[in-house]
Amino acid sequence: MTTAQPVTPLNFPSERDGCPFAPPSAYERAREEEPVSQVTLFDGTPCWMITRHADVKAVLRDQRFSADIRHPGFPFINASRRALVAGQQTFIRLDDPEHARLRRMLTADFMIKKTEALRPRIQGIVDEFLDRMIENGSPADLVTAFALPIPSLVICLLLGVDYADHTFFQERSRILLNNEAAVEDVGRARDELVDYLAELADRKRRDPDDSIISRLVARGELTEREVASTGMLLLVAGHETTANMTALSTLALLREPEQLTKLRAQPALLKGAVEELLRFLSIIQTGLPRVATEDVTLGGQTIKAGDGVLCMLATANRDEDAFADADRLDVARESRRHVAFGFGVHQCLGQPLARVELQIALETLFRRLPTLRLAVPFEEIRYRDDMVVYGVHELPVAW
Numbered sequence: 110m111t112t113a114q115p116v117t118p119l120n121f122p123s124e125r126d127g128c129p130f131a132p133p134s135a136y137e138r139a140r141e142e143e144p145v146s147q148v149t150l151f152d153g154t155p156c157w158m159i160t161r162h163a164d165v166k167a168v169l170r171d172q173r174f175s176a177d178i179r180h181p182g183f184p185f186i187n188a189s190r191r192a193l194v195a196g197q198q199t200f201i202r203l204d205d206p207e208h209a210r211l212r213r214m215l216t217a218d219f220m221i222k223k224t225e226a227l228r229p230r231i232q233g234i235v236d237e238f239l240d241r242m243i244e245n246g247s248p249a250d251l252v253t254a255f256a257l258p259i260p261s262l263v264i265c266l267l268l269g270v271d272y273a274d275h276t277f278f279q280e281r282s283r284i285l286l287n288n289e290a291a292v293e294d295v296g297r298a299r300d301e302l303v304d305y306l307a308e309l310a311d312r313k314r315r316d317p318d319d320s321i322i323s324r325l326v327a328r329g330e331l332t333e334r335e336v337a338s339t340g341m342l343l344l345v346a347g348h349e350t351t352a353n354m355t356a357l358s359t360l361a362l363l364r365e366p367e368q369l370t371k372l373r374a375q376p377a378l379l380k381g382a383v384e385e386l387l388r389f390l391s392i393i394q395t396g397l398p399r400v401a402t403e404d405v406t407l408g409g410q411t412i413k414a415g416d417g418v419l420c421m422l423a424t425a426n427r428d429e430d431a432f433a434d435a436d437r438l439d440v441a442r443e444s445r446r447h448v449a450f451g452f453g454v455h456q457c458l459g460q461p462l463a464r465v466e467l468q469i470a471l472e473t474l475f476r477r478l479p480t481l482r483l484a485v486p487f488e489e490i491r492y493r494d495d496m497v498v499y500g501v502h503e504l505p506v507a508w
């Protein structure tokens with residue numbers, strides 16, 4: 110690696126040390142002082158941390174950076190992630206043309222038109238979980254009663270997975286996304302999920318329906334393992350992310366009553382407010398990993414072929430060059446340029462669905478519970494510092 114100025118590399122990841130909604134101050138300092146800077150990973154490997162909005166987009170759209178974890182030099186933030194190199198890969202960690210071949214089979218299912226058509230069904234699901242939470246009485250944990258089951262049930266319906274198995278796949282998803290889980294636990298969780306989906310694919314082969322898994326099987330173009338790993342990617346990515354955004358967004362709005370009042374008074378702000386919350390909270394907290402396949406000059410540094418990079422979405426989304434007064438939550442802001450869903454060929458496939466789910470969940474929650482408030486002091490909330498997807502472990506609320 111060639112560094113323009115010698116710096117003491119940070120050990121990655123750093124802990125959050127200020128506002129729980131903001132990235133660690135060490136990352137923000139890096140963005141101001143040395144936006145393409147060296148960090149040291151858990152096993153001593155050096156890696157580049159990319160912190161500015163323009164640079165993050167430049168890397169994510171540049172074909173000279175690979176997302177394939179089997180590529181030498183790919184950066185792993187812990188041993189269990191490194192251990193996942195062995196075995197069937199999901200397309201989020203493959204390059205084109207392999208990635209494009211698999212992703213193309215799903216694009217129609219996640220088109221805006223298709224997800225917009227799901228609105229009445231999703232509204233029904235949201236109302237049902239909220240009815241149940243209200244029936245059970247105040248206080249409640251918003252994560253288990255509302256934020257998690259909604260996207261979990263929706264992705265099950267789309268995939269053709271039985272929601273009755275939710276404890277099984279939610280527990281394993283949580284292990285897969287836990288940065289501190291033991292290597293063998295992560296491997297086992299992945300294998301069990303793939304086996305579960307392979308069995309489901311087999312059932313759909315015999316008894317087809319209109320679900321995504323059934324249609325993937327019916328195309329006859331994928332191996333059984335490819336169907337199963339694609340199903341696993343959708344199942345894991347499809348519920349943990351939106352669930353944490355729902356709970357964390359609720360907390361952020363309760364913490365900023367002026368913003369909540371503004372949103373309640375002007376429902377037309379809802380879609381923009383969801384984009385602003387995605388920007389402000391940037392829940393994918395450990396950085397999008399890539400490896401350079403050629404030498405690339407960026408931010409005054411030479412990133413050599415074989416060097417790993419981590420694209421930090423949270424610092425990019427709070428870059429003053431992209432968003433004025435970026436540390437402030439402003440539901441009326443124009444924030445569509447955020448990179449909370451990534452950028453380039455791997456940009457989130459499920460973003461139209463996530464948007465619809467978040468808009469309906471937040472609008473319904475704050476409309477139907479006008480007195481919603483935290484049931485514990487703000488300082489007692491426990492955050493998911495140990496997970497790839499940031500959020501809260503539970504959110505006790507009263508109304």
Ligand code: HEM
Nearest residue numbers: 200201346347350351354397449450451455457458459463
């Ligand atoms: C608020 C919710 C969500 C956030 C913040 C989010 C974030 C992201 C990000 C940052 C990426 C890019 C990863 C990379 O480039 O390495 C991604 C990819 C992906 N997301 Fe999401 N996501 C969300 C919801 C969903 C949902 C609901 C689904 C549903 C199926 C989904 C499925 C996927 C898939 C399949 C990919 C891989 C795309 C590819 O490699 O081509 N996500 N997501």
